[in-house]
Amino acid sequence: MSEFTRYLGRIASGAASLVSGMEVTIRYMFKPVVTVRYPRLRLDIPEGFRGPVELVTDPETGDHNCSACGTCARVCPSGVISVQGGKKKAAGQDGEGAKAPEDPFVITDSFIIDFSRCSLCGLCVESCPRKALRFSHMYEQCGTSRQVAVVDLVARQKALAAVGCEPAASRPGPQQQAAA
Amino acid sequence: MTPQAMLDPTHTLSEDTFYLNMGPQHPSTHGVLRLLLRLSGERILECDPVLGYSHRGQEHIAQNKTYLQFLPYPGRMDYLSALMFNHAHCLAVEKAAGIAVPERAEYIRVICAELNRISSHLLWLGAYLMDLGAFTPFLYCFDDREDIMDLLLPVTGSRLTYCYSRFGGVAKDIDETFVTGLRAFIKKLRGRLKDYDKLVNKNVIFINRTRDVGVISADMARAYGLTGPCLRGSGVAYDVRRAEPYSVYPEFAFEIPVRSGGDCLDRYMVRFLEMEQSLRIIEQALDRLPQGPVAPAKPVRVVKVPAGDYHCVYESARGQVGIYLVSDGGKNPYRMKWRVPSFSNLSVLPKLLVNTLVADTIAILGSVDVVMPEIDR
Numbered sequence: 001m002s003e004f005t006r007y008l009g010r011i012a013s014g015a016a017s018l019v020s021g022m023e024v025t026i027r028y029m030f031k032p033v034v035t036v037r038y039p040r041l042r043l044d045i046p047e048g049f050r051g052p053v054e055l056v057t058d059p060e061t062g063d064h065n066c067s068a069c070g071t072c073a074r075v076c077p078s079g080v081i082s083v084q085g086g087k088k089k090a091a092g093q094d095g096e097g098a099k100a101p102e103d104p105f106v107i108t109d110s111f112i113i114d115f116s117r118c119s120l121c122g123l124c125v126e127s128c129p130r131k132a133l134r135f136s137h138m139y140e141q142c143g144t145s146r147q148v149a150v151v152d153l154v155a156r157q158k159a160l161a162a163v164g165c166e167p168a169a170s171r172p173g174p175q176q177q178a179a180a
Numbered sequence: 181m182t183p184q185a186m187l188d189p190t191h192t193l194s195e196d197t198f199y200l201n202m203g204p205q206h207p208s209t210h211g212v213l214r215l216l217l218r219l220s221g222e223r224i225l226e227c228d229p230v231l232g233y234s235h236r237g238q239e240h241i242a243q244n245k246t247y248l249q250f251l252p253y254p255g256r257m258d259y260l261s262a263l264m265f266n267h268a269h270c271l272a273v274e275k276a277a278g279i280a281v282p283e284r285a286e287y288i289r290v291i292c293a294e295l296n297r298i299s300s301h302l303l304w305l306g307a308y309l310m311d312l313g314a315f316t317p318f319l320y321c322f323d324d325r326e327d328i329m330d331l332l333l334p335v336t337g338s339r340l341t342y343c344y345s346r347f348g349g350v351a352k353d354i355d356e357t358f359v360t361g362l363r364a365f366i367k368k369l370r371g372r373l374k375d376y377d378k379l380v381n382k383n384v385i386f387i388n389r390t391r392d393v394g395v396i397s398a399d400m401a402r403a404y405g406l407t408g409p410c411l412r413g414s415g416v417a418y419d420v421r422r423a424e425p426y427s428v429y430p431e432f433a434f435e436i437p438v439r440s441g442g443d444c445l446d447r448y449m450v451r452f453l454e455m456e457q458s459l460r461i462i463e464q465a466l467d468r469l470p471q472g473p474v475a476p477a478k479p480v481r482v483v484k485v486p487a488g489d490y491h492c493v494y495e496s497a498r499g500q501v502g503i504y505l506v507s508d509g510g511k512n513p514y515r516m517k518w519r520v521p522s523f524s525n526l527s528v529l530p531k532l533l534v535n536t537l538v539a540d541t542i543a544i545l546g547s548v549d550v551v552m553p554e555i556d557r
């Protein structure tokens with residue numbers, strides 16, 4: 001008898017826990033959906049997001065501010081940056097693009113970064129004395145080989161400027177457009 | 181018995197025992213742990229965890245990088261408590277080099293670390309319940325965890341492997357949006373914890389699968405050097421935040437949840453209750469958040485650590501992290517030994533799994549909550 005009562009008791013407590021669990025589930029059925037139908041809709045990327053590093057385009061000159069000092073390359077924990085450049089022109093002498101006139105103007109030939117090994121730590125961006133680097137908002141990073149992650153930022157900036165467009169992720173997503 | 185000995189062809193098996201390799205599915209998955217089990221039917225006679233699949237030589241990397249360059253690495257050890265490991269590394273170096281941290285920065289670090297603790301526990305909660313066959317709570321947990329990541333994203337810039345603390349401060353100040361968002365989140369999570377309580381904590385199936393399963397006695401926990409929720413689930417009220425307070429923790433009122441049974445359910449409950457305590461700490465920190473700078477006026481780039489030995493302990497989501505730093509006065513650490521909680525917590529498994537059923541292995545392993553990259557380093 002007592003065995004049977006316990007059996008019934010177990011069924012009752014099991015049913016009670018089922019009901020209390022289902023109550024939560026049913027309540028959430030009538031709450032708004034929390035997911036976004038990616039890729040048709042996208043979320044806004046917040047300001048501080050760290051995407052692959054890119055060169056800041058100076059609105060005045062339309063060029064970057066990097067002077068190939070190499071600070072970022074030295075500080076980078078993963079050693080993924082290599083900057084090439086030489087002292088090309090002295091200050092004031094057609095020093096177009098130089099931020100401070102007393103700086104000897106250096107033309108950066110190439111700024112190559114292997115994003116596949118970047119840890120997005122932010123040390124390069126913080127240590128750049130000329131604030132020439134920033135994080136982009138790109139987040140869809142995939143490729144068919146390791147080489148596609150190795151990018152010359154100077155060349156890319158030139159190429160993009162030539163056709164007058166910005167890197168892909170700077171464009172607003174459909175959701176942002178809908179909201180605007 | 182070592183795996184080699186187990187695989188020795190001359191090693192004779194009796195008729196009804198056999199070996200089973202549990203995991204990993206693929207070497208590139210996360211959480212690569214291999215459990216070599218000797219079974220008699222469904223019963224485990226012997227268990228041998230095989231480690232090292234995600235060994236990256238982090239301690240050796242530390243020796244070859246400057247203190248500053250090692251910043252992003254600790255977050256890759258325990259990727260679920262990256263902010264905490266990052267904080268621990270900064271505390272250790274600051275202590276050794278005598279770098280002062282502004283009070284506001286320390287408050288922000290604690291807020292973020294506690295948020296990280298909650299998100300780590302939420303992920304564990306969801307994944308653990310999914311291992312036990314309950315899929316629904318997983319989705320709720322991930323929804324809440326997503327909120328935490330949305331809060332931390334604009335501040336820290338990342339979603340998982342944060343690198344936010346800097347020597348002498350943090351990388352970025354928090355703003356009003358973060359504070360209001362966080363207050364709203366605290367309110368929401370309190371409501372959610374009640375829902376979890378209904379969904380899970382009273383669920384008969386869950387209780388039957390975890391109660392009296394994988395019991396760790398207090399003595400056994402001490403003997404194996406368990407820390408964190410595993411130790412507190414066995415009735416030992418040890419938390420580094422109380423035992424050896426660091427940062428600004430002495431200023432906050434919070435409890436240390438302790439359960440005495442030592443079974444899977446108790447370890448679960450300790451983590452569950454810890455989330456509420458973390459919320460309390462965050463609330464107090466938000467109320468008292470001082471104004472001021474969050475980083476030194478001149479960023480610390482080159483750290484000079486006087487020659488000597490230094491030790492720093494930290495309570496991560498999984499237990500005590502210990503950093504033993506030896507400096508010879510150079511730019512790089514001479515040696516940086518990391519004592520990580522998961523390794524000791526895992527070491528109890530061979531003892532714990534003996535004489536349990538294969539089906540309980542998942543319940544027990546999950547309740548210990550190990551993060552493999554932290555163990556393998």
Ligand code: SF4
Nearest residue numbers: 066067069070072128
């Ligand atoms: S990006 Fe900045 S730190 Fe790097 S080389 Fe250019 S100027 Fe120097």
Ligand code: SF4
Nearest residue numbers: 076118119121122124
């Ligand atoms: S974010 Fe860090 S890892 Fe990436 S390029 Fe900059 S310094 Fe190197």
